[in-house]
Amino acid sequence: MVAAPFALAITDKLTPEAVAAELGKAIRPPVIWLHFQDCTGCTETLLRPSHPDLGDLILNVISLEYHETLMAGSGRQAEQALTEAMQKYSGKYVCVVEGSIPTKDNGIYMKLAGRPAMEVLEDVGGKAAAIIAMGSCASWGGIPSADPAPTGAVGVANLLPNKPIVDLPGCPPNPYTLLGVVLQFAAYGTLPELDHERRPKFAYDRDIHEHCPRRAHFDAGRFVKQFGDEGHREGWCLYEMGCKGPDTHAGCSTRHFNEIPDVWPIGIGAPCIGCTEKNIAFRVPMFKVIQIHTTAEPPTTYAPIIAHQGKVSPIAAGVVGLAAGALAGAGYVASRKFSNVPDDESIPGSTAPKDSGNTPGGPGKDSASNR
Ligand code: FSX
Ligand code: SF4
Ligand code: F3S
Numbered sequence: 001m002v003a004a005p006f007a008l009a010i011t012d013k014l015t016p017e018a019v020a021a022e023l024g025k026a027i028r029p030p031v032i033w034l035h036f037q038d039c040t041g042c043t044e045t046l047l048r049p050s051h052p053d054l055g056d057l058i059l060n061v062i063s064l065e066y067h068e069t070l071m072a073g074s075g076r077q078a079e080q081a082l083t084e085a086m087q088k089y090s091g092k093y094v095c096v097v098e099g100s101i102p103t104k105d106n107g108i109y110m111k112l113a114g115r116p117a118m119e120v121l122e123d124v125g126g127k128a129a130a131i132i133a134m135g136s137c138a139s140w141g142g143i144p145s146a147d148p149a150p151t152g153a154v155g156v157a158n159l160l161p162n163k164p165i166v167d168l169p170g171c172p173p174n175p176y177t178l179l180g181v182v183l184q185f186a187a188y189g190t191l192p193e194l195d196h197e198r199r200p201k202f203a204y205d206r207d208i209h210e211h212c213p214r215r216a217h218f219d220a221g222r223f224v225k226q227f228g229d230e231g232h233r234e235g236w237c238l239y240e241m242g243c244k245g246p247d248t249h250a251g252c253s254t255r256h257f258n259e260i261p262d263v264w265p266i267g268i269g270a271p272c273i274g275c276t277e278k279n280i281a282f283r284v285p286m287f288k289v290i291q292i293h294t295t296a297e298p299p300t301t302y303a304p305i306i307a308h309q310g311k312v313s314p315i316a317a318g319v320v321g322l323a324a325g326a327l328a329g330a331g332y333v334a335s336r337k338f339s340n341v342p343d344d345e346s347i348p349g350s351t352a353p354k355d356s357g358n359t360p361g362g363p364g365k366d367s368a369s370n371r
Contacts, residue, residue: 028060029186030093032085032124033067036117037110037144037153038099041172042135043069048258049175062182065093079113086127094185095128096178097121097156100137100144104152121159130164130191131156134178139167139198140278147283157198166191167198171275174255177203197278199249208245208272211253214238232269242287244274 033043046054058064064071065085066078073081085093102109107116115123125131133156136142144153157165168177181200184192192200209215217223218237225231225240237243245253245266252264265272271287274280284290 027186027189028063029182030063030065030085030089031067031096031182032065032082032093032128033070033096033098034121034124035068036097036099036101036121036138037151038135038137039143040069040098042098042138043067045172045175045257046178049179050259052179057179057182061186062094065089082124086124090127092129093127094130094132094182095125096132096134097125097138098134100141100153100155101159102144102151103154103159104150109151118159121156125156125160125163128163130166130185131160132178132181133157133165133167133169133198135173136169136171136275136278136281139169142169142171143282145282164191165198166194166200168203169197169199169276169278170250170252171281173276174203174250174252174257176255177251195249199276203251203255204249204276206249206251208248208250208253208266212245212266213253214266227269235269238266238269238271240289241271242273242285242289243271244277244280244284244290245272246292247280247290248272248274248277250276 035043046057049057052061058067058070066082068078071078071081101107101117101121103118107118110117112120133139137144137153138156140155140157141149141153142155144151155167157167166181168181170177177200180202181192184190192202195201195204197204209218212218214235214237217235218239222231222234222236223240224236224238227241239246243266253266256267257263262268273286274284280290
């Protein structure tokens, strides 16, 4: 795995003082958070982490200038806060976007303060130092972009292709991925290394299948065939129920949700729908079985117990000879171990020892007759 960013790396510091020293360097980056076509799950997912918790995050780690769900103000007062923040921090703030942006019919399907969402994004996002697209909707359109995509929903990068953008897909995304990116930016003013889909490698460089706790069942060919069947109750692999884990890059198999062990789709018995992958989620039917590209097919047949006989090559004969020698050696040791002559420490093959007269059976009796 690629090195974790600041939020996760600080846990590697040896002392609390070292952690505090790193945190002391952090600035509170101003953040403007926009909501478009979304379910607000991306904000809700932030309610659960405890280090830092939401209060700590927005009061001590970042300076949250505008967030429609969390701010007390509304209407004209909220608009004023947005305008002032953009002027005061122009070119310096981080813009977090939640939700997709409707583009069809000049974007008339969503307006904020009378302006189409796409105009708001171009204005606010255009003046930001960096943009974090939080969730699948903001990353590439998400649910609103599912066929027939009535509003022409797209992600941030479609409208602002030249800005530095970090995509954090997931529906919803894992909150610790956002915290990691934000804390790295606050501490070092940098963004994490990204993959070809603009996703931070520290969270998206492995696929679910590589770390799945049900992987042993996949490898052994034990598959759930129907929800509620015995295999489902036993926690077997969900591949045949349409699990997209083998093609899905995300960290949820190791960083679970809500800080509760096993709280993630596969952990609760639901197949992964590939919510971080723009070519899978809301595109490929949920229960459709996918082809395995990244790993071997699950075995459907097993090696026969009795092998066919055939010609043996000289090399194979040599190997067999070695194996036969090893077996003979094992038999030699076994014969010593299980010799029925008590206290027999003689070298096998030499003359058998005479009865010492100290055996439990008494003088003149061998051990076998004593049983
Ligand atoms: Fe989209 Fe966010 Fe899915 Fe929801 O708000 S990524 S619909 S879970 O959470 O935008
Ligand atoms: Fe886990 Fe899905 Fe892979 Fe099965 S197919 S091991 S449930 S990721
Ligand atoms: Fe999404 Fe699959 Fe994880 S559906 S939350 S990537 S298990």
